[in-house]
Amino acid sequence: MMKIFKKIAVRIIPVAVLAFVITATVAYQRGIYDITFIERPPESSGGSTESSGGSTESSGVPSESSGDSTDISGTTQPDETSADTSSEAETSSGSDTDNAETTSPEVATEADPVEEFIKRFETTESAVTKGYTVTDAEYGSGIKLTLLESEQRIANRFTLRKMTEEYPVRIENETDTGYTTEYRERTVDRPLVDVYMDYILVDNGKTVTVLNNEGKILYSGFDIEKYVPAYTRDSDNIAQFKVTTPPANIYSSETVEYYMFDETGDFVKSDYNDAAETRGIYINYPSYYGLSDGDYVRYYQNGLYGYGTRSGTMSTYFKYPMAYNYSEGLAAVTDASGVLTYIQRWFYNQISGYDYFPNSSGRWVKSYYYLPDEKGIESLGFIYFDHGLCRVRKRIYDGYHESQIVSDTDIVITSTGEEFLTPRDYTVKAYSNGVFLLEKDGYYGFWDYTGKWIAQPIYDYAEPFSEGLAVVSIDGSYGLIDTDGDFVIPMIFDYIQSPSGGIIAAHSDSGWTLFNKVTR
Secondary structure, three states: OHHHHHHHHHHHHHHHHHHHHHHHHHHHHOOOOOOOOOOOOOOOOOOOOOOOEEEEEOOOOEEEOOOEEEEEEEEOOOOOOOOOHHHHHHHHOOOOOOHHHOOOOOOOOOOOOHHHHOOOOOOOHHHHOOEEEEEEOOOOOOOOOEEEEEOOOOOOOOOOEEEEEEEEEEEOOOOOOEEEEEEEEEEEEEEEEEEEOEEEEEEOOOEEEEEEOEEEEEEEEEEOOOOOOEEEOOOOOOEEEEEEEEOOOOOOOOOOEEEEOOOOEEEEEEEOOOHOOOOOOOOOOOOOOOOOOEEEEEEOOOOOOEEEEOOEEEEEOOEEEOOOOEEEEEEEEEEOOEEEEOOOOOOEEEOOOOOEEOOOOHHHHHHHHEEEOEEEEEHHHEEEOOEEEEEEEEEEEEOOOOOOOEEEEEEEEOOOOOOOOOOOOOEEEEEEEOEEEEEEEEEEEEEEEEOOOEEEEEEEEEEEOEEEEEEEEOOOOEEEEOOOOOEEEEEEEOOOOOOOOOOOEEEEEEEEEEEEEEEE
């Protein structure tokens, strides 16, 4: 028996030892136990028990490896850790926050077109140090845009409160084909930034900070609801504000007082006389609008107007109920009935507008020219000649019943008194800088004095040219074009105000951006 057991032991013991060694080896590799005198080899760089992507399924936290894995060719491949895993990796104690490879690849974000656009502009402050000045002259050669950085911090919001504005409504006469204009009120958003002639008005919801055209603070805490922009300038070209006091009783009338910022920047009462100094319409017009370009200028006395030299020597009697300064050699004047004529430099009538003729049905009629009865932006292009053209209101009366109006229309005339035809079926909305703003079926385009479209009628919103630039919009995106029809500011803003005093205010999701027109 002993011999048998010895033979079995000789065979079983080696097998058992071999099985123990194999079991111990497997257990050691799985980390069940360590051998103190043997150093465990480091894990591989891809080291996860379930995947080679650099993270464990149980915790989602990347291993302490570099985050790179090596393919068979030996080149380094980016870690494929998910976005969720990368955020945890940045907060885990084993992550290397300086190593961009431990986080997920960054998702490319689209650049803000406004921010990219304004990067190309020099600041106004920098340009001024080089001899440039802010100008309201017509945009063109020698004028460029600069980025205006104001002293006043401006919030991003478009508006903080409402305001009331007047707008004209044309009312057709019941008895004939004439019309009259009524002004009505509506409530609109007050833009947080509003450009008024040479000033920037920044609203804080209660009061306004007034800045000059270089962004310097003139006045804080300004009461814009009391001192309202008058949209007119005095003879020294200083923009006016007005305070209107309602009548005290049925026997009195309202009073209007004017105020201005003087040359020192102080806000003072003005001696502005609207009858003597009005330029005919009340808008953000440039400093040169309505000023005489001839040898004679208009004077006012006791309700009547006359003309004299710039030194004050009168050349006519004070005889015109209404009169305006010369433009391109002609001056608009009216008689007591409001009939408009244009006089030349020797004060004789050159364009009378009067005619007596048979109409298409053979009935005799009379025609006269008149000033517009609107006083806002819709009347831009009346009164003064521009590139040889001017708008007038033409009324035709029945030749046998002179109170009966046959037609009442706005037309365009040349400096020789001939009618200038604009594209058929288009309405003239304004004329300035030698360019007509035309509208048809809710779409706007620009047509110049030579008879050429400079901007096709594709815009669903547009404003007249001001200082050589015009606001245009499609689907709520606003830009600015020049008189060649080229974009000076692309349609990347959600609001742009027409240039005034060499200042342009624009708004986008990024907030407010201010530009200057500068020259030297």
